Amino acid sequence: MFELTKESLKKFYNIGENVIELYEKALKDVEDEFKMYHEIREFNQLKVLNAMQEERISDSHFTNSTGYGYGDIGRDSLDRVYARVFNCESALVRPHFVSGTHALGTALFGNLRPGDTMFAVAGAPYDTLHSIIGLTGEGNTGSLKDYGINYRQIELNNGKVDMNLMEEILREDSTIKLVHIQRSTGYGWRNSMLVSEIRDLIDRIKAIRSDVICFVDNCYGEFIDAIEPTDVGADLMAGSLIKNIGGGIAPTGGYIVGKKEYVERASYRLTTPGLGGECGSTFGVMRLLFQGLFLAPHISIEAVKGALLCSRIMELAGFEVLPKYNEKRSDIIQGIKFNDKEKLIKFCKGIQAGSPIDSFVQCEPWEMPGYEDQVIMAAGAFVQGSSIELSADAPIREPYIAYLQGGLTFDHAKIGILIALNKIMNEY
Numbered sequence: 001m002f003e004l005t006k007e008s009l010k011k012f013y014n015i016g017e018n019v020i021e022l023y024e025k026a027l028k029d030v031e032d033e034f035k036m037y038h039e040i041r042e043f044n045q046l047k048v049l050n051a052m053q054e055e056r057i058s059d060s061h062f063t064n065s066t067g068y069g070y071g072d073i074g075r076d077s078l079d080r081v082y083a084r085v086f087n088c089e090s091a092l093v094r095p096h097f098v099s100g101t102h103a104l105g106t107a108l109f110g111n112l113r114p115g116d117t118m119f120a121v122a123g124a125p126y127d128t129l130h131s132i133i134g135l136t137g138e139g140n141t142g143s144l145k146d147y148g149i150n151y152r153q154i155e156l157n158n159g160k161v162d163m164n165l166m167e168e169i170l171r172e173d174s175t176i177k178l179v180h181i182q183r184s185t186g187y188g189w190r191n192s193m194l195v196s197e198i199r200d201l202i203d204r205i206k207a208i209r210s211d212v213i214c215f216v217d218n219c220y221g222e223f224i225d226a227i228e229p230t231d232v233g234a235d236l237m238a239g240s241l242i243k244n245i246g247g248g249i250a251p252t253g254g255y256i257v258g259k260k261e262y263v264e265r266a267s268y269r270l271t272t273p274g275l276g277g278e279c280g281s282t283f284g285v286m287r288l289l290f291q292g293l294f295l296a297p298h299i300s301i302e303a304v305k306g307a308l309l310c311s312r313i314m315e316l317a318g319f320e321v322l323p324k325y326n327e328k329r330s331d332i333i334q335g336i337k338f339n340d341k342e343k344l345i346k347f348c349k350g351i352q353a354g355s356p357i358d359s360f361v362q363c364e365p366w367e368m369p370g371y372e373d374q375v376i377m378a379a380g381a382f383v384q385g386s387s388i389e390l391s392a393d394a395p396i397r398e399p400y401i402a403y404l405q406g407g408l409t410f411d412h413a414k415i416g417i418l419i420a421l422n423k424i425m426n427e428y
């Protein structure tokens with residue numbers, strides 16, 4: 001490590017020699033792994049650049065429409081750029097989505113009808129989808145369940161989709177209209193699903209029921225591979241703009257991409273039947289959405305590099321990690337198992353202390369809307385809750401696993417992780 005940096009880490013943050021030693025060893029181990037991600041980054045940059053050029057993006061697309069927002073060329077051309085990047089027919093990219101959950105919910109409500117069944121094949125979906133489905137939440141909330149939409153789920157078997165059981169259910173239950181596939185781990189102690197695995201899965205589904213909608217929750221997955229689920233047969237996919245694809249620049253929003261008919265139905269749910277995606281003024285955020293997309297291939301890989309370093313250094317420090325630093329990844333999330341509530345909280349507080357914004361704030365567990373357990377969230381971000389920025393969160397439940405993600409620059413992620421580990425190793 002550069003001597004000046006080492007001295008400053010000691011001087012500013014009291015980082016112990018033991019932590020620095022682990023860091024130097026971990027960095028050596030992960031650097032060999034970076035090469036593949038640099039190649040993915042390079043290719044995705046080319047893909048995004050070319051999509052923008054093909055759509056002839058110019059200054060005039062950084063629109064600031066008002067009112068109905070009819071004919072907002074920035075909005076309409078960003079949709080086409082996304083459709084090119086994702087190699088699919090259609091896209092709906094909007095600052096009007098308040099979060100990834102909102103985009104996912106809109107895609108589901110837009111495409112499911114009473115009597116249909118949604119079938120989750122990779123275990124329980126991400127926590128915030130439970131209230132959408134109607135698994136949790138009391139009373140008459142207008143969940144899918146309230147609208148008479150059924151739900152089935154099968155568990156992962158050794159971390160993989162149970163293909164035989166899935167096929168059996170698909171053959172026997174003709175009400176299945178949509179299969180839910182989650183690429184990222186979410187708050188689950190499992191590997192993210194590689195796009196090649198998603199390809200196999202979709203092939204098996206389509207062989208039995210070609211009319212079923214293969215729906216992918218792509219949150220945290222964008223640009224971690226050279227291909228996306230829509231390159232391998234996903235019909236409909238959604239994600240958040242304050243994760244990978246917003247490049248840390250998008251101030252808010254979400255996207256839905258896929259087959260034209262399915263994206264259109266989702267657009268009728270975002271606005272109303274008839275209006276769809278043709279309305280909606282864009283509050284002057286279009287430049288940020290374009291620029292964020294342009295930076296996203298780079299930023300997403302910065303975040304992955306932070307995750308790799310975190311994986312290796314925490315493993316060297318004696319913690320169980322998932323994935324390991326040399327396992328192929330499909331998202332930016334790093335799981336660390338603490339088996340100890342206090343260590344988990346210290347780690348999250350350390351990430352908070354290493355943030356550029358709100359570094360002086362003590363994060364504490366709280367009852368977050370949409371989540372079943374208390375959650376602690378360390379996030380000192382420029383964009384509130386943005387998890388492409390360095391952040392760590394953890395539901396407060398055994399075995400006390402923290403999920404770290406983000407880092408707009410690898411250098412920042414490194415410092416944050418060192419502060420967090422130092423809290424555990426050297427602060428009592």
Ligand SMILES: *Cc1c(COP(=O)(O)O)cnc(C)c1O
Binds near residue numbers: 102126184186220
């Ligand atoms: C983050 C996330 C969501 C929800 O996104 P929000 O923007 O936080 O609402 C859904 N699914 C997965 C897998 C996620 O990681």
